[in-house]
Amino acid sequence: MTSNTTDAGATGIAQQTPALQTPLSSANQKLRYIDAETAVKIDEQLLSEEGGFSIDQLMELAGLSCAQTVFACYPPSTFGTVLVAAGPGNQGGDGLVAARHLSHFGYRVMLWYPKQGKTELFARLKKQLKNLNVDFVDTDEFVDALEEADVVLDAIFGFSFKGEPREPFKEPLDAMNNESRMEFEARRKVPPIVSIDIPSGWSVDEGNQGGKKFTPQVILSLTAPKHGIKSFTLGPEKIGRHFLGGRFVSDEIEEKFALALPVYPADAQIVDVTGFGEMSPEEAKQKLEEENLYIIYTNDFDYCNHGPLP
Ligand SMILES: NC(=O)C1=CN([C@@H]2O[C@H](COP(=O)(O)OP(=O)(O)OC[C@H]3O[C@@H](n4cnc5c(N)ncnc54)[C@H](O)[C@@H]3O)[C@@H](O)[C@H]2O)[C@@H](O)CC1
Ligand SMILES: [K+]
Numbered sequence: 469m470t471s472n473t474t475d476a477g478a479t480g481i482a483q484q485t486p487a488l489q490t491p492l493s494s495a496n497q498k499l500r501y502i503d504a505e506t507a508v509k510i511d512e513q514l515l516s517e518e519g520g521f522s523i524d525q526l527m528e529l530a531g532l533s534c535a536q537t538v539f540a541c542y543p544p545s546t547f548g549t550v551l552v553a554a555g556p557g558n559q560g561g562d563g564l565v566a567a568r569h570l571s572h573f574g575y576r577v578m579l580w581y582p583k584q585g586k587t588e589l590f591a592r593l594k595k596q597l598k599n600l601n602v603d604f605v606d607t608d609e610f611v612d613a614l615e616e617a618d619v620v621l622d623a624i625f626g627f628s629f630k631g632e633p634r635e636p637f638k639e640p641l642d643a644m645n646n647e648s649r650m651e652f653e654a655r656r657k658v659p660p661i662v663s664i665d666i667p668s669g670w671s672v673d674e675g676n677q678g679g680k681k682f683t684p685q686v687i688l689s690l691t692a693p694k695h696g697i698k699s700f701t702l703g704p705e706k707i708g709r710h711f712l713g714g715r716f717v718s719d720e721i722e723e724k725f726a727l728a729l730p731v732y733p734a735d736a737q738i739v740d741v742t743g744f745g746e747m748s749p750e751e752a753k754q755k756l757e758e759e760n761l762y763i764i765y766t767n768d769f770d771y772c773n774h775g776p777l778p
Contacts, residue, residue, distance in 0.1 A: 497730065498744055504672040507692075511627075514716060523561075529737065536569075541619075544575045556583040580613060610639075619660050622663040662685070664690065685707075
């Protein structure tokens with residue numbers, strides 16, 4: 469196993485953060501942040517008759533963007549073993565889908581999935597992983613798996629998390645937190661963590677209250693970033709990378725919730741939004757109006773809609 473960490477103890481989280489290029493234009497770029505209630509409403513809209521999606525479709529797209537984020541930051545040539553920690557809800561499902569892709573991408577995959585979701589979708593996703601010979605890790609093996617892993621995908625809790633983590637999640641989450649990780653690192657090494665939507669244990673709206681929970685190196689926000697991650701993306705601790713994924717939002721939903729999403733590279737499931745600032749609802753509405761005008765203008769002249777002509 470290999471890691472890009474240096475000596476124990478002195479290694480700060482920032483040093484493990486993947487050294488990707490910050491997008492050149494990020495200085496003037498902004499993102500809209502949403503609260504947990506809005507995230508639920510968007511999810512419901514996508515899954516409604518109007519939205520037309522099924523949950524497994526959304527999960528497949530979300531899971532693919534999770535796997536692509538891990539691959540972009542911690543490629544298997546250097547970070548050969550990934551531990552996927554999957555929770556009891558739909559975020560756990562994203563983790564299962566990501567685990568499948570990561571196995572195909574060339575990682576050795578360990579999966580900790582202590583509380584299976586109730587529907588047959590979760591049973592099928594689990595079966596697919598058994599068929600790929602993914603290593604299933606029990607809760608009493610979690611700390612060993614953490615030591616063995618080169619990178620961790622935190623797919624435990626998403627936008628429906630509330631309160632303080634209950635068992636069987638509490639102890640493993642404690643093992644991932646920074647203080648334990650310091651002790652842990654003194655013993656061996658600390659794998660970097662990629663969190664989906666919100667670092668597990670952080671309040672979705674308020675963030676890392678009391679600063680007691682672990683801080684990941686990378687966050688992948690699905691659909692739109694949640695208020696709780698602002699200390700990571702906007703605060704003085706801006707130490708990690710931030711990506712956006714979950715490419716399933718129609719123009720109608722984007723406008724209804726004033727999301728004003730950034731432009732994804734044409735065929736990509738993720739976009740690097742590190743360094744982007746926060747956009748107000750008014751700015752978002754204005755941006756959407758300008759974009760609509762731009763599309764009308766370019767259509768009039770029979771230009772393509774992918775950007776200004778040189
Ligand atoms: N529209 C989107 O953006 C999509 C989001 N998806 C994923 O779905 C997630 C939301 O899924 P869910 O609404 O199922 O919820 P979560 O996956 O956030 O978790 C809900 C589960 O956690 C449990 N839980 C909540 N608080 C707890 C606590 N304090 N201790 C222990 N257990 C606790 C609940 O009982 C429930 O089983 C998102 O964060 C995202 O990862 C995708 O799967 C599909 C599309
Ligand atoms: K998470």
